[in-house]
Amino acid sequence: MTISRTGLAGLALVGAVTLSACGSDNSATPTAGSSSSGKADCATGSLTAGGSSAQANAMTEWVNAYQAKCAGSTINYQSVGSGTGRQNFTSGTFDFAGSDSALKPEEQAAADARCGAGGKAIDLPMVTGPIAIAYNLPGVKDLILDGPTSAKIFSDKITSWDDPALKALNPSATLPALKIQSFHRGDDSGTSDNFQKFLTAAAATDWTFGAGAKFAGPGGQAAQKSDGVTNAVKTTAGAVTYVEQSFAENASLPFAKIATGASAPVALTTDTVAKSVSTAKVTGTGNDLTLKLDYGTKAEGAYPILLVTYEIVCEKGLAADKAALVKSFLNYTASSAGQGILAQNGYAPLPENIRTKVAASVTALG
Numbered sequence: 001m002t003i004s005r006t007g008l009a010g011l012a013l014v015g016a017v018t019l020s021a022c023g024s025d026n027s028a029t030p031t032a033g034s035s036s037s038g039k040a041d042c043a044t045g046s047l048t049a050g051g052s053s054a055q056a057n058a059m060t061e062w063v064n065a066y067q068a069k070c071a072g073s074t075i076n077y078q079s080v081g082s083g084t085g086r087q088n089f090t091s092g093t094f095d096f097a098g099s100d101s102a103l104k105p106e107e108q109a110a111a112d113a114r115c116g117a118g119g120k121a122i123d124l125p126m127v128t129g130p131i132a133i134a135y136n137l138p139g140v141k142d143l144i145l146d147g148p149t150s151a152k153i154f155s156d157k158i159t160s161w162d163d164p165a166l167k168a169l170n171p172s173a174t175l176p177a178l179k180i181q182s183f184h185r186g187d188d189s190g191t192s193d194n195f196q197k198f199l200t201a202a203a204a205t206d207w208t209f210g211a212g213a214k215f216a217g218p219g220g221q222a223a224q225k226s227d228g229v230t231n232a233v234k235t236t237a238g239a240v241t242y243v244e245q246s247f248a249e250n251a252s253l254p255f256a257k258i259a260t261g262a263s264a265p266v267a268l269t270t271d272t273v274a275k276s277v278s279t280a281k282v283t284g285t286g287n288d289l290t291l292k293l294d295y296g297t298k299a300e301g302a303y304p305i306l307l308v309t310y311e312i313v314c315e316k317g318l319a320a321d322k323a324a325l326v327k328s329f330l331n332y333t334a335s336s337a338g339q340g341i342l343a344q345n346g347y348a349p350l351p352e353n354i355r356t357k358v359a360a361s362v363t364a365l366g
Contacts, residue, residue: 043073043325045322047074047075047322048078049075049085050077051081052100053226054127055127056079057347065341066329082097085312089114096330097313098312100129102288120315122313125310125358126334128277129347132245132248134233135253136238137254140176152203154182160180161179178238181221183229183236184217185215185229187224189215189226193211194211196217229241230251242305245347258303262299262301268303270348275299277348279299287361293306306348311330323365331359334362
């Protein structure tokens with residue numbers, strides 16, 4: 001079964017991924033299970049999961065690939081947002097949750113209790129979601145921005161594309177005297193949180209509004225969800241937004257290179273995003289792999305604007321009729337085969353130093 005980029009975005013927008021087992025096999029479909037053996041590691045049953053919309057396109061691909069190999073399995077991933085995902089996991093509605101942020105300290109006790117006596121809920125990074133600064137600027141395809149100019153654009157301190165600060169960053173471009181129309185997420189969003197963390201780290205003087213799931217800046221126009229800001233930019237000359245790379249690509253919108261203080265502006269690519277994630281610090285303990293990203297990185301070739309989405313799952317205490325399928329499916333998503341299908345869908349695979357840790361944590365699930 002082949003799903004186009006457009007089709008993937010459409011599935012994500014519907015809000016749920018429910019695929020019945022195809023039972024078919026072809027050489028283009030990654031093998032579910034161990035990344036080294038190539039042997040399918042399948043389980044049967046059904047799972048209900050959900051949360052992060054940022055990882056919905058990845059889940060579409062993973063569910064499709066896993067079920068094509070593993071007849072008798074049904075996995076329903078509902079794109080309902082990270083907060084709802086964490087809540088539904090804690091209440092027992094979801095067997096695992098996708099989230100753009102790890103469990104908060106104040107959420108941990110209730111999540112642990114959901115896993116039963118002696119159980120613990122852990123955070124497993126699984127999807128790297130590059131965040132693009134996408135724009136609609138006729139005649140300009142190689143825009144360069146940095147932290148300060150981005151902060152000023154999204155707080156209405158820079159209002160025209162021919163502003164001197166933008167000209168200084170783009171001496172070879174012909175920037176029009178066109179009004180900048182910035183769009184931000186009107187709904188709570190992990191994308192907003194991570195983008196504002198970048199602004200805070202890279203432009204502390206110009207972005208004094210903090211971070212968080214709600215967009216905190218004073219400027220711009222709000223639109224709902226990733227498809228909303230993408231469509232607004234697509235149809236508005238002079239517009240700009242921050243959005244997951246997959247949405248920008250689906251809409252054929254260009255996105256900016258970022259001047260970080262390295263020797264050259266950094267383009268958003270699989271390699272430059274992986275470079276950033278590879279330097280992240282693991283702040284979780286034991287099998288919990290919560291990461292701390294460096295949004296202000298100046299490392300050569302490291303793209304700084306990204307989010308890592310987690311699967312939140314019981315380390316121990318999985319329901320007996322769910323345990324084998326949860327473990328088998330996450331074993332596939334953390335495998336080299338599972339991670340390998342992400343780049344073609346607007347994501348970056350986990351760097352190997354992180355992926356191997358995730359795979360080991362999945363192996364320890366019980």
